[in-house]
Each structure stands twice: as structure tokens, then as C-alpha cells.
Amino acid sequence: MIELKPIRTKADYRKALAEVERLWGAKSGTQEGDRLDILATLIDAYEAEHYPMDPPDPIEAIKFRMEQQGLSRKDLEPLIGTRTRVAEVLNRKRNLSIGMICRLHDRLGISAEVLIRPSQKSKAA
Numbered sequence: 001m002i003e004l005k006p007i008r009t010k011a012d013y014r015k016a017l018a019e020v021e022r023l024w025g026a027k028s029g030t031q032e033g034d035r036l037d038i039l040a041t042l043i044d045a046y047e048a049e050h051y052p053m054d055p056p057d058p059i060e061a062i063k064f065r066m067e068q069q070g071l072s073r074k075d076l077e078p079l080i081g082t083r084t085r086v087a088e089v090l091n092r093k094r095n096l097s098i099g100m101i102c103r104l105h106d107r108l109g110i111s112a113e114v115l116i117r118p119s120q121k122s123k124a125a
Contacts, residue, residue, distance in 0.1 A: 004038055007046040016043050059092055059119045065108045079103040092119050
């Protein structure tokens with residue numbers, strides 16, 4: 001069992017991952033479960049600092065949520081507009097408006113931070 005301490009090096013990180021693997025499946029509220037929770041928090045902090053991830057592309061986030069929830073393009077019409085407008089947005093020919101962002105955030109639960117980012121095509125232009 002490794003000593004619980006901040007993860008500062010790759011070696012510390014690897015040891016923490018090995019310990020998490022050993023503890024995986026421990027019941028919540030037990031000593032091992034608590035240890036697993038603490039290690040997961042330490043690993044998360046280390047990864048956030050050393051392996052940051054960019055938020056996803058807004059159009060990819062919409063398509064992912066559509067797939068998750070079994071939504072069609074028609075289901076997006078109340079959130080985005082006409083069938084043509086939905087197609088333009090999903091094909092990256094039209095940017096999301098503030099109203100669209102608000103509705104997509106409210107109804108689909110997609111982070112507004114993700115939705116306000118420029119789409120990949122817009123970045124390249």
C-alpha cells in the first residue's frame with residue numbers, strides 16, 4: 001500500500017494508478033473505498049495539470065448528444081430553427097446564435113462553454 005501524498009512525478013502517478021487498479025471495486029464507505037476516492041482525486045488533479053484536454057468542438061458535442069439521446073435532426077428544429085438551418089449548423093455553414101446556444105444548453109444539457117467555442121471549420125478559416 002502506497003503512502004497517500006500529492007502526485008508530483010510520473011513515478012508517483014504510475015504508483016497511484018497501480019494502487020487504484022488494486023483497489024478497484026472497493027465498497028464506498030470502507031477504508032479501501034475512501035482510499036480509492038482520495039487517489040482518484042489526486043490522479044484527477046495531476047492529469048488536469050499535466051495532460052489538459054481542450055473542450056470538444058461544439059458541433060461534435062451536439063452530434064454526440066443526439067446519438068446519446070437518439071435524437072434526429074428534426075428533434076433539433078425547436079432548438080435551432082428550420083430544417084435548413086439545422087443542416088447549415090451541423091454542416092458548419094452557419095454559426096450558433098446566442099439563442100441557439102441557450103436552448104441547446106437548457107434542453108440538451110451541453111455546456112455553454114463548449115457551445116460558444118468556434119467550430120473546427122471556423123478555426124481553420
